[in-house]
Amino acid sequence: MSARTSLALTLFAAATLWTARAAASPLFELAGGTSDGGGLAPRVTGAGAPSTYFNPALLPHAKQGFSLGVLVLSDHIGITLDGRGRGDVPDIVGDRELVDQAGTPISNQTVPTRWLVRGCPGDECKGGGFGARPRQAAGSSGNTRAYQIIGLVNHLAGDRVVLGFYALVPLGTFTTAHAFYNDEREQFFSNSLHPELYSDRMTATSVSFGGASKLSKQLSIGLSFTLNLKNSADAGTYVRDANDYNQLLLSTKVNVDASVSPHFAINWRPSDVLSLSATVHSKQQLIIDTTFSALLPSGLESKTTRRAVHDFVPWTFGGGGELELSRTANTRLSAVASASYALWSYYLDRHGESPATYGSFLKWKNTLSGAAGARYEVGATRLLGDLSFTPTPVPPQTGRSNYVDNDKAGVALGVDHTFAVAGIKLRAGVMGQVQTLFRRDQKKVDGQIQDELPDDARTRTGQAVPGRAGLQTNNPGWPGFSSQGTILGGAITLAILY
Amino acid sequence: MVGASTIALLAGSTLLPSCVEDEVLKGASRCGDGVRQPEEECDVVASASGASKENGCVACREAPGWRCRDNVCTEHCGDGKVVGEEQCDPPNGADCNTSCRLSGIKKDACNLTGHWILRQTDFSVANIGTKGVQTSSNWFYWKIEQTGDDWKVTSGLFCGIVVSGNANVKLADIGVRGLMHRNRQDPTNPRGGRTGVMRVDGDGCYLKSSRHYFVRGGKDDLLPTSFAAEPELETLGPLPVSNDVYDPSKGGMLELADDPDGDGLLGVPFDVSGLVNGRRSAVQRDWSAYESDDAHPVAQFSSEFVARSDFKNQEKILHLACASGGQCPLLEAGSTPSLDRPGRVLFRYLGDDLEAADVRAIVVGTPGPSDDDDLATCSRIRAALPHDSASQ
Known part of the structure; x- marks a missing residue:
C-alpha cells in the first residue's frame, strides 16, 4: 500500500468515526451529485464517490481517491395563508361545557380561535398558560445549512472489486426531526404550515456505502446501502400533581437500532460512446417509536405508543444514459439524460399517517422526474450543465391536510480541475445549483374540512352556542394557502487521487 | 474545512433572495x-x-x-x-347589589325578615393526582322570619349545584327537580329547620346560622335524628356502596340509597365535563353553617352581604356512565373540603312582600305547590347569582 493510499485511508477512517450517527437520506436526492460531474443526473453520469448512493455500478469507472468538501443548501420557501373572514371557534368552547343535541359532551379537540391569536388571558385560563400561537408565526423555512462532504472510492482489486463511501454530515445542528401535523391538530403546536419535503429533512445525516464490480468491458453492477435508524423511546411518568409538572417523576429508556436500505444499479456500455444505467433505490425512513405512560396516585395507568416516520424516501427506479457527441485529443462533449420514477403513493408523513387518511383523493401520486444536460472536458478541466424538472407528488390540498409542496425545476453548473501538488494528484471542484419551486395556490373546500363545533352545539343549560352555524375550524391552512420558493445549493470539494 | 464552510455560508447568504417569506393575508x-x-x-x-x-x-x-x-x-x-x-x-353592599341593580334597603338594622336568595360557595380538593381545587356553588331561596335576634327559614328551595375546576360538574336538571323540596330548611323538617341569630354588633351585625344537614341520592335515615346535636359526618352510618359502578346489576350495600330524580339509577345524577366527560350518579351527605367574622363583616341595613360558610361533605359514587364508553377511572375520584380555603355564602335580599316587583323578578308563583314554577325560580336565582369560579 502506498503512502498516499495510507494517508487517504487514515483520513477516511477519521471522518467515518465522526459520522458514527446516521439516518435516512432525502438529502442526497436534494443535493444531487456534489462532485465528479454528477450534477442533477447522478444516476447516469459522474462516476465518483456520490455514485455510491446514486449509481454504485459507476464506481468501477471512478478514480480511486478520498474527497472532502462542503455543501451549502439554502431553502427559501414562502408560505402565504389566505385571510379568514369567518370560521372562528367561539370563546365559549374554552369553558368545556358544550354538548350536542343528544347531550353528548363535545370532545376537547379544539380551542377558541382567540386563544391562538392572543393567548388565553389569566382570568380565563388559570395561570394563563396558553400562549399565543398566531397562524404561520412559526414556519420552518428560510434556513441556510452547511454539510461536510466525505467520499471515498477504493479499487480493492482493480475494476473487479471497488468500494465506495459517501456521506453528507450537517455542520452545526445535527439531525432534527420535527413531527408537525399537517391538519387542524397543528393548531396546538406551531399553528403553521411547513414545507413537507424540506425543512427538517434537510438535516438528515446521510451515509451510504457499497461496492461494485466490472463484470466485463461493457457491464458493471453495484450494490450499496444507506443507513437507516430506528429509535424507540419509553417515557414513563408518575404524576404526583397534574397541576405542577415540576413534581413529575420521569423514567426514560431510549434504544437506537440501525438498519440499511439497499440500492442496486447496473451500467452497460454497448459502445465507446454510449453508457446506459438503471438503478433501484429501496424505501428509506427514520422511525421513532415513542411510548408514553402516565401513572396516577389513584392507580390509574394510561399508556400509548406513537410512531413517527421521518425522512421518508420512497422506492425509486431510475434510468438513462450518457452519449458522447464529439471527441478530440484534448476535448470531449457528451449529452446526458435521466429519468426516475418514485413511488410517492406509499408516502408516510411524520406521524406515520398516509396522506389518504382523509380521502383517497388526497393520496399522493407517483412521480416521473427527469434531467438532461451536457458534459464537456478540455484537458484536465471538466464542466457540466444540467436542467431538471420534478413534479410534486402532492395532490391539490382541498381537504383537511396541508401538505406543502411544489413542482420544481433546477439548473446546475459545475467545474472541476485535476492538478498535482508536491507529487500528489488532486482534484478541486465547485458546483452550484438553483431549484425553483413554482407558485402553487391551494383552496380548501369547506365540506372537506373538520367542523370543530357541531351546528347543534349547546351549553349544558340548553343555550345555543353563538357562532355555531356553519364551519368553525382552526386548521391553519383554511381557507387556503399558496407556496413558492427557491433552493440554492453550492458545493466545493477537494479530492486526493491515488 | 471550517474556513471553507464559512466562506460557502457567506456566499450562500449573499446570493439568497429575500422576497419569499411567510405571510398571512388579511x-x-x-x-x-x-x-x-x-x-x-x-x-x-x-x-x-x-x-x-x-x-x-x-x-x-x-x-x-x-x-x-x-x-x-x-x-x-x-x-x-x-x-x-x-x-x-x-355594588356597595347596601342598595346596589352584585348584579348592579338597585335593591330595597332593609328598614330595620340586622333583621333578616323577608325573601332572600343565597349562593353558597365552597372549596374542595380532588382526590386524584391532580389535587386541583374545585369550586362549588349551591343555590337556595329562603323566606325568613326574624323575631328579636332569632330567625328561622319558613320556606325554602334548593336550586342546584355547579362545580368548576379541572372538571366541571353540574347537578342535572332532573336532579334539581328531584331535590328542590328535599332536606327542607323550614320548620316542617322533623330533624330541625334552619335557624339562627342576627343581632347588632358594634357598627355592624353578627350573623350565625344553625348547622343544616343534607342528603342527596340517599334516604333520610342517613341523616342525624336531630340536627341540633351537630354530629360529625364520620359518626353517622356509612353511605351506600355499589359493588360495581359500571354495572348496577351487581348490587351492593344500597338499602339506604334512593333515586329522587327518577332516572332509574340510584343516586343523583351529576354531569361532568371538561378534562373528563360523563355522568356519575352519587349519594352525597353534607352540612353547612354560616357565620359572620372579621373577614366577612355584615353591615347594618345591608340588602346583600357575604358570610363565612363552614362545610363538610361525604360522597359515594354509585354509577358511572363515561362519555367515551368503557371505563373512566378519573370520574371515580371524589373530593374533600379544602382546609385552607374557607367557604362563603352570599345573601341577597329581594323584599318583604312576595308581590313586590323585586321579589317577583325572581320568584315565580308561590314556592312549593308547583315544581315547574319552582324550577323557573331556581333558574332565575342561578342567573342572578352566577357561579363564581374563583379558586379562593
Whole structure:
C-alpha cells in the first residue's frame, strides 16, 4: 500500500468515526451529485464517490481517491395563508361545557380561535398558560445549512472489486426531526404550515456505502446501502400533581437500532460512446417509536405508543444514459439524460399517517422526474450543465391536510480541475445549483374540512352556542394557502487521487 | 474545512433572495360588518333601524364599562361605570347589589325578615393526582322570619349545584327537580329547620346560622335524628356502596340509597365535563353553617352581604356512565373540603312582600305547590347569582 493510499485511508477512517450517527437520506436526492460531474443526473453520469448512493455500478469507472468538501443548501420557501373572514371557534368552547343535541359532551379537540391569536388571558385560563400561537408565526423555512462532504472510492482489486463511501454530515445542528401535523391538530403546536419535503429533512445525516464490480468491458453492477435508524423511546411518568409538572417523576429508556436500505444499479456500455444505467433505490425512513405512560396516585395507568416516520424516501427506479457527441485529443462533449420514477403513493408523513387518511383523493401520486444536460472536458478541466424538472407528488390540498409542496425545476453548473501538488494528484471542484419551486395556490373546500363545533352545539343549560352555524375550524391552512420558493445549493470539494 | 464552510455560508447568504417569506393575508371581513375577527374585541352592528343603540362595542373595541365575548357585550358590573341596563355600579353592599341593580334597603338594622336568595360557595380538593381545587356553588331561596335576634327559614328551595375546576360538574336538571323540596330548611323538617341569630354588633351585625344537614341520592335515615346535636359526618352510618359502578346489576350495600330524580339509577345524577366527560350518579351527605367574622363583616341595613360558610361533605359514587364508553377511572375520584380555603355564602335580599316587583323578578308563583314554577325560580336565582369560579 502506498503512502498516499495510507494517508487517504487514515483520513477516511477519521471522518467515518465522526459520522458514527446516521439516518435516512432525502438529502442526497436534494443535493444531487456534489462532485465528479454528477450534477442533477447522478444516476447516469459522474462516476465518483456520490455514485455510491446514486449509481454504485459507476464506481468501477471512478478514480480511486478520498474527497472532502462542503455543501451549502439554502431553502427559501414562502408560505402565504389566505385571510379568514369567518370560521372562528367561539370563546365559549374554552369553558368545556358544550354538548350536542343528544347531550353528548363535545370532545376537547379544539380551542377558541382567540386563544391562538392572543393567548388565553389569566382570568380565563388559570395561570394563563396558553400562549399565543398566531397562524404561520412559526414556519420552518428560510434556513441556510452547511454539510461536510466525505467520499471515498477504493479499487480493492482493480475494476473487479471497488468500494465506495459517501456521506453528507450537517455542520452545526445535527439531525432534527420535527413531527408537525399537517391538519387542524397543528393548531396546538406551531399553528403553521411547513414545507413537507424540506425543512427538517434537510438535516438528515446521510451515509451510504457499497461496492461494485466490472463484470466485463461493457457491464458493471453495484450494490450499496444507506443507513437507516430506528429509535424507540419509553417515557414513563408518575404524576404526583397534574397541576405542577415540576413534581413529575420521569423514567426514560431510549434504544437506537440501525438498519440499511439497499440500492442496486447496473451500467452497460454497448459502445465507446454510449453508457446506459438503471438503478433501484429501496424505501428509506427514520422511525421513532415513542411510548408514553402516565401513572396516577389513584392507580390509574394510561399508556400509548406513537410512531413517527421521518425522512421518508420512497422506492425509486431510475434510468438513462450518457452519449458522447464529439471527441478530440484534448476535448470531449457528451449529452446526458435521466429519468426516475418514485413511488410517492406509499408516502408516510411524520406521524406515520398516509396522506389518504382523509380521502383517497388526497393520496399522493407517483412521480416521473427527469434531467438532461451536457458534459464537456478540455484537458484536465471538466464542466457540466444540467436542467431538471420534478413534479410534486402532492395532490391539490382541498381537504383537511396541508401538505406543502411544489413542482420544481433546477439548473446546475459545475467545474472541476485535476492538478498535482508536491507529487500528489488532486482534484478541486465547485458546483452550484438553483431549484425553483413554482407558485402553487391551494383552496380548501369547506365540506372537506373538520367542523370543530357541531351546528347543534349547546351549553349544558340548553343555550345555543353563538357562532355555531356553519364551519368553525382552526386548521391553519383554511381557507387556503399558496407556496413558492427557491433552493440554492453550492458545493466545493477537494479530492486526493491515488 | 471550517474556513471553507464559512466562506460557502457567506456566499450562500449573499446570493439568497429575500422576497419569499411567510405571510398571512388579511381576511375579507372589516370592522362594522358584524363578523368578529380574531384581532377585534367585538364587531356588533347597530340596530337595524339605524338608531344609535348602546351595545358596548365601539370601533370593534370594548366600550368602557362593557365586556365582550363571542361578539356579545354585557355590562361589566363592578367597574364603577353605569352603562346599559345597570342601575348602579359598583355594588356597595347596601342598595346596589352584585348584579348592579338597585335593591330595597332593609328598614330595620340586622333583621333578616323577608325573601332572600343565597349562593353558597365552597372549596374542595380532588382526590386524584391532580389535587386541583374545585369550586362549588349551591343555590337556595329562603323566606325568613326574624323575631328579636332569632330567625328561622319558613320556606325554602334548593336550586342546584355547579362545580368548576379541572372538571366541571353540574347537578342535572332532573336532579334539581328531584331535590328542590328535599332536606327542607323550614320548620316542617322533623330533624330541625334552619335557624339562627342576627343581632347588632358594634357598627355592624353578627350573623350565625344553625348547622343544616343534607342528603342527596340517599334516604333520610342517613341523616342525624336531630340536627341540633351537630354530629360529625364520620359518626353517622356509612353511605351506600355499589359493588360495581359500571354495572348496577351487581348490587351492593344500597338499602339506604334512593333515586329522587327518577332516572332509574340510584343516586343523583351529576354531569361532568371538561378534562373528563360523563355522568356519575352519587349519594352525597353534607352540612353547612354560616357565620359572620372579621373577614366577612355584615353591615347594618345591608340588602346583600357575604358570610363565612363552614362545610363538610361525604360522597359515594354509585354509577358511572363515561362519555367515551368503557371505563373512566378519573370520574371515580371524589373530593374533600379544602382546609385552607374557607367557604362563603352570599345573601341577597329581594323584599318583604312576595308581590313586590323585586321579589317577583325572581320568584315565580308561590314556592312549593308547583315544581315547574319552582324550577323557573331556581333558574332565575342561578342567573342572578352566577357561579363564581374563583379558586379562593
